[in-house]
Amino acid sequence: MAKTYLQTIHDRAVAVSDEAIAALSGFDTDMPTAATDPTETLCLLNTLGSPATTATTSGRFFGLVVGGTLPAALGARILTSAWDQVVFNDATSPIGVKLEQVAAKWLLDVLGLPAQSSVGFVTGATMANFTCLAGARHAILAQQGWDVLERGLWGAPRLRVIAGAQSHVTVLKALTMLGVGTDVIEWVPCDEQGRMDANHLPAPDENTIILAQSGNVNSGASDPVAQIVERANGAWVHVDGAFGLWAAASDTTRDQLAGYESADSWVVDGHKWLNTPYECGLAICKHPTSVHAAMATQAPYLKVGGDAAPKDMVPEFSRSARGVEIWAALHSLGRDGLSEMINRTSEHAQTLAAGLRKQGFEVLNEVVLNQVVASLPLADGWAAKLAADVQNSGDAWFGPTNWQGREAIRFSVSSWATTDGDIQRTLDAIACAKEGVGF
Numbered sequence: 001m002a003k004t005y006l007q008t009i010h011d012r013a014v015a016v017s018d019e020a021i022a023a024l025s026g027f028d029t030d031m032p033t034a035a036t037d038p039t040e041t042l043c044l045l046n047t048l049g050s051p052a053t054t055a056t057t058s059g060r061f062f063g064l065v066v067g068g069t070l071p072a073a074l075g076a077r078i079l080t081s082a083w084d085q086v087v088f089n090d091a092t093s094p095i096g097v098k099l100e101q102v103a104a105k106w107l108l109d110v111l112g113l114p115a116q117s118s119v120g121f122v123t124g125a126t127m128a129n130f131t132c133l134a135g136a137r138h139a140i141l142a143q144q145g146w147d148v149l150e151r152g153l154w155g156a157p158r159l160r161v162i163a164g165a166q167s168h169v170t171v172l173k174a175l176t177m178l179g180v181g182t183d184v185i186e187w188v189p190c191d192e193q194g195r196m197d198a199n200h201l202p203a204p205d206e207n208t209i210i211l212a213q214s215g216n217v218n219s220g221a222s223d224p225v226a227q228i229v230e231r232a233n234g235a236w237v238h239v240d241g242a243f244g245l246w247a248a249a250s251d252t253t254r255d256q257l258a259g260y261e262s263a264d265s266w267v268v269d270g271h272k273w274l275n276t277p278y279e280c281g282l283a284i285c286k287h288p289t290s291v292h293a294a295m296a297t298q299a300p301y302l303k304v305g306g307d308a309a310p311k312d313m314v315p316e317f318s319r320s321a322r323g324v325e326i327w328a329a330l331h332s333l334g335r336d337g338l339s340e341m342i343n344r345t346s347e348h349a350q351t352l353a354a355g356l357r358k359q360g361f362e363v364l365n366e367v368v369l370n371q372v373v374a375s376l377p378l379a380d381g382w383a384a385k386l387a388a389d390v391q392n393s394g395d396a397w398f399g400p401t402n403w404q405g406r407e408a409i410r411f412s413v414s415s416w417a418t419t420d421g422d423i424q425r426t427l428d429a430i431a432c433a434k435e436g437v438g439f
């Protein structure tokens with residue numbers, strides 16, 4: 001069933017049809033009293049479920065920042081599902097721990113990050129931001145003699161947080177989950193590409209976390225981390241590079257990240273530009289002891305296995321063998337394949353931008369990575385309608401956005417599966433839909 005799904009996904013409409021959505025009512029039954037044959041259960045799942053999936057792995061899905069899934073990474077997920085390992089420590093899963101260690105080493109190397117950094121395997125950038133910032137919170141307060149694990153935040157020395165005005169919502173969510181409200185944030189204005197203006201950084205101190213970003217979710221632009229670190233004055237500099245940090249894996253795009261490697265902690269998602277299946281977020285920290293202090297869990301019954309315990313570096317206790325999928329993606333691509341994928345998708349974004357300009361669109365961003373934001377000089381409402389029309393055509397999927405006060409359509413070319421033909425077909429569909437919005 002999965003094989004057939006994958007073999008036909010590239011020819012299917014990207015958006016889900018109304019019929020497929022209506023057919024989901026087939027699931028609105030009472031829970032069966034008697035057991036069902038597992039094959040019958042799966043057949044029902046496939047018959048009603050598969051048509052109701054957006055074809056995000058098809059090569060013509062450009063919404064949010066959604067990579068596809070590399071064959072080796074998908075195969076690894078299927079195999080690890082059969083293994084059903086809990087990568088809690090090396091007593092419960094020697095292979096899970098081993099491949100997390102190998103993948104971590106390869107990741108730090110291919111991303112050009114300090115080799116002593118810790119790598120925590122979490123569900124996504126949201127939890128990776130949480131993990132890194134928990135480490136930062138712990139380290140900053142510990143420096144002032146305040147053990148946040150014992151005493152919490154009531155009465156604690158006040159943390160300062162400096163953030164770019166274009167910080168991703170999930171970084172702010174991570175902050176609020178850590179008991180640091182958004183009211184404390186000292187906002188830094190951004191330029192027209194969404195980059196933090198380091199000249200307007202309030203003077204940081206050792207009590208400060210600075211939230212920087214590599215890869216703005218609309219424009220793809222990155223904050224000038226080198227300049228920020230220069231002015232950090234002992235502050236902890238955190239970089240949310242959920243998709244953008246993968247640009248570090250290519251000689252062509254690495255310069256866009258502007259000194260990213262000198263920060264204290266970083267976040268990147270396997271399930272975005274690396275094209276692993278979902279729930280492959282990575283929390284990377286130059287100060288492993290701080291993350292360990294914030295995340296370690298001890299109890300007498302846990303004294304099994306060696307010291308290498310993934311459970312002590314991430315929020316989750318029981319969890320799957322995510323490192324295996326990351327390892328499989330990196331192993332199957334190799335260094336050359338990874339940089340080639342980053343370059344190829346970035347070139348697709350260039351082609352898309354050039355084609356849009358030819359059709360009369362104004363491309364609002366400098367296309368520095370895989371993101372394109374384009375606008376038409378029309379009254380409000382056109383972008384949502386144009387995006388919906390293209391979605392309904394089945395040819396491609398992208399969404400509307402608002403960028404620097406302008407209504408726009410937005411593309412993220414993040415899938416290994418996207419071909420030249422996919423880009424052309426998308427441009428053709430846009431040319432058709434454009435008439436529908438009166439341009």
Ligand SMILES: *Cc1c(COP(=O)(O)O)cnc(C)c1O
Pocket residue numbers: 065123124125126127168170171213215216217240241242243269281
């Ligand atoms: C996608 C994204 C996130 C959130 O990542 P999840 O994996 O969905 O939790 C955070 N920051 C940026 C810049 C992103 O693009």
